[in-house]
Amino acid sequence: xxxxxxxxxxxxxxxxxxxxxxxxxxxxxxxxxxxxxxxxxxxxxxxxxxxxxxxxxxxxxxxxxxxxxxxxxxxxxxxxxxxxxxxxxxxxxxxxxxxxxxxxxxxxxxxxxxxxxxxxxxxxxxxxxxxxxxxxxxxxxxxxxxxxxxxxxxxxxxxxxxxxxxxxxxxxxxxxxxxxxxxxxxxxxxxxxxxxxxxxxxxxxxxxxxxxxxxxxxxxxxxxxxxxxxxxxxxxxxxxxxxxxxxxxxxxxxxxxxxxxxxxxxxxxxxxxxxxxxxxxxxxxxxxxxxxxxxxxxxxxxxxxxxxxxxxxxxxxxxxxxxxxxxxxxxxxxxxxxxxxxxxxxxxxxxxxxxxxxxxxxxxxxxxxxxxxxxxxxxxxxxxxxxxxxxxxxxxxxxxxxxxxxxxxxxxxxxxxxxxxxxxxxxxxxxxxxxxxxxxxxxxxxxxxxxxxxxxxxxxxxxxxxxxxxxxxxxxxxxxxxxxxxxxxxxxxxxxxxxxxxxxxxxxxxxxxxxxxxxxxxxxxxxxxxxxxxxxx
Numbered sequence: 001x002x003x004x005x006x007x008x009x010x011x012x013x014x015x016x017x018x019x020x021x022x023x024x025x026x027x028x029x030x031x032x033x034x035x036x037x038x039x040x041x042x043x044x045x046x047x048x049x050x051x052x053x054x055x056x057x058x059x060x061x062x063x064x065x066x067x068x069x070x071x072x073x074x075x076x077x078x079x080x081x082x083x084x085x086x087x088x089x090x091x092x093x094x095x096x097x098x099x100x101x102x103x104x105x106x107x108x109x110x111x112x113x114x115x116x117x118x119x120x121x122x123x124x125x126x127x128x129x130x131x132x133x134x135x136x137x138x139x140x141x142x143x144x145x146x147x148x149x150x151x152x153x154x155x156x157x158x159x160x161x162x163x164x165x166x167x168x169x170x171x172x173x174x175x176x177x178x179x180x181x182x183x184x185x186x187x188x189x190x191x192x193x194x195x196x197x198x199x200x201x202x203x204x205x206x207x208x209x210x211x212x213x214x215x216x217x218x219x220x221x222x223x224x225x226x227x228x229x230x231x232x233x234x235x236x237x238x239x240x241x242x243x244x245x246x247x248x249x250x251x252x253x254x255x256x257x258x259x260x261x262x263x264x265x266x267x268x269x270x271x272x273x274x275x276x277x278x279x280x281x282x283x284x285x286x287x288x289x290x291x292x293x294x295x296x297x298x299x300x301x302x303x304x305x306x307x308x309x310x311x312x313x314x315x316x317x318x319x320x321x322x323x324x325x326x327x328x329x330x331x332x333x334x335x336x337x338x339x340x341x342x343x344x345x346x347x348x349x350x351x352x353x354x355x356x357x358x359x360x361x362x363x364x365x366x367x368x369x370x371x372x373x374x375x376x377x378x379x380x381x382x383x384x385x386x387x388x389x390x391x392x393x394x395x396x397x398x399x400x401x402x403x404x405x406x407x408x409x410x411x412x413x414x415x416x417x418x419x420x421x422x423x424x425x426x427x428x429x430x431x432x433x434x435x436x437x438x439x440x441x442x443x444x445x446x447x448x449x450x451x452x453x454x455x456x457x458x459x460x461x462x463x464x465x466x467x468x469x470x471x472x473x474x475x476x477x478x479x480x481x482x483x484x485x486x487x488x489x490x491x492x493x494x495x496x497x498x499x500x501x502x503x504x505x506x507x508x509x510x511x512x513x514x515x516x517x518x519x520x521x522x523x524x525x526x527x528x529x530x531x532x533x534x535x536x537x
Contacts, residue, residue, distance in 0.1 A: 032356045078115075087175055120342070128298035460525060
C-alpha cells in the first residue's frame with residue numbers, strides 16, 4: 001500500500017475539526033474526550049458527554065474548560081506535582097497528636113506543599129507564589145501537628161507558623177524539611193539539592209563528576225577541605241553550598257540524634273560558618289536570608305522551565321527531550337503570558353494536536369506522541385469507582401492511594417521515598433492489581449444490582465435481573481454485555497463483536513458451578529473490567 005493511500009485511509013478515521021498538523025493521526029472524538037477526562041479529572045466521561053462529542057467534535061474545547069474547572073482537576077494537579085516534590089511518603093515523622101490515625105497524620109504532612117499549590121491553582125495565582133507566599137496552608141489536623149495559627153473554616157485554609165521563621169512558601173515548610181532532612185556534615189546539602197530538583201529540575205547528583213585518586217584520598221581524610229579545594233568538587237559545591245547555607249535555622253540541634261524537631265531557630269542561621277563556610281547566595285548572587293533566596297529563585301528562568309516541564313511530563317506521560325523543543329516553547333510562552341497560570345498552561349497542552357494524537361506517519365514525530373497512556377493508581381481508582389461505585393478499602397483507606405499497602409508501587413506508581421519515578425509501561429504487577437480490583441468491584445456490582453429488594457438505580461446491570469437466563473433472555477444478555485463494555489471502556493463494541501456470545505457462554509459456565517446468578521454476573525463484569533482499555537486510555 002502506498003504512503004499516500006495510507007494517509008488517506010487514516011485521515012478518513014480522524015475526527016472532524018481543525019487539525020493544524022495533518023501528519024498527526026488524531027484519536028476519535030470519543031477517545032480524545034476519554035483522554036482529557038482521565039488526565040484532568042481522573043475519571044471517564046459520562047456516556048452523555050461522549051455522545052455529545054461524537055455529535056459535535058467542536059465541543060472538545062468546551063469540555064476541556066469544564067474539566068479544568070472541576071474540583072477533581074485540583075487533585076490531579078497535586079498528583080502530577082507530587083511526582084516532582086515527592087512529599088507524599090506515608091510517613092508521620094514521629095508526629096502523633098491524640099485522636100488521629102497514622103494515615104491521617106501522614107496524609108496531612110505530605111500534602112502541605114501540594115495544598116499550597118492547590119490554593120495557587122484554585123485562585124489562579126502566579127506559580128511564583130509557591131516560594132513567595134508569606135503563609136502556608138493547613139487543615140485542622142496539620143495545624144494541631146505543627147502548632148499553627150490557622151484561618152477559620154473547614155478543610156485547608158491559610159495558616160502561619162508561630163516560631164518566628166520567615167515564611168516563603170514551600171521553602172519554609174515543615175512538611176518539606178521533614179521529607180528532606182539533613183544531618184551532621186551533610187550541612188543542608190540534601191535540602192539544597194531538593195530545592196534544586198523541585199524548583200529548577202536540576203539534580204546535582206545527576207551531574208558527571210571526575211575525581212583523581214588524590215582527591216578521593218583527601219575526601220576520606222578531610223572532606224570539607226577536599227570540597228573547598230578540589231576543582232572537581234567545586235564544580236557542584238560552588239553553587240550548592242551557598243544554597244545550603246540558607247537552611248540552618250531548620251538544622252537539628254542535637255547532632256547525635258540528627259533529628260529535625262519541626263522548630264525553627266533563628267539563632268542557628270549563621271551556623272554555615274561552622275561547616276562549608278560559604279555565605280548564603282544563589283548562583284553567585286549574595287542573599288540575606290530565605291526571602292531573598294525566594295525572590296532570586298522565582299526570577300530564575302529555570303524556575304519557569306521546571307514548572308512547564310512538570311506540567312508537560314505529568315500530563316503527557318513522557319520525558320521532555322530535545323525533540324519536544326517547539327512544543328515546550330509554545331507551552332512556556334502560554335505560561336509566561338498568563339502570569340504563570342497552571343490552569344492556562346494545562347489547557348494549552350490539552351488542546352494541542354499532539355496531545356490529541358494517537359500517532360504519526362512521521363517516525364520522528366511519532367516518537368514524540370504518547371499514543372497510549374497508562375492509568376496511575378489514583379486514576380485507576382477513580383475510573384473503577386466512577387464505573388462501579390466501588391472503592392478498594394483497607395482499614396478505611398483506599399488501597400490504591402495508601403502508600404503503606406504497597407499497591408500503588410505494584411501498579412507502577414511511586415511511594416515518594418524508595419520508588420520515585422512512575423512506570424508508564426504495562427506490567428505484570430499492574431495487570432495483577434487490575435485483576436484483583438476488577439474481581440472485588442464486580443462482586444460489589446452484582447450483589448447490589450441483582451438484589452431483588454434494591455430501590456435505587458443499577459450500577460451496571462440495568463438490562464437483566466436475578467432471574468434472567470441466556471436461553472430465554474438472549475437479547476437482554478446481548479444488550480447487557482454490550483452496555484458493560486460501553487460503561488467500562490467508553491467505546492462501543494462492533495456490531496459483529498465476539499464478546500457478547502463469549503461472555504454469555506462464560507455466564508453459563510459459571511452458573512453451572514454454583515447455580516448463582518450473582519456469582520455468574522460477577523465473573524462476567526470482572527472480565528469486562530479487566531479489559532486493557534480500562535487500564536489504558
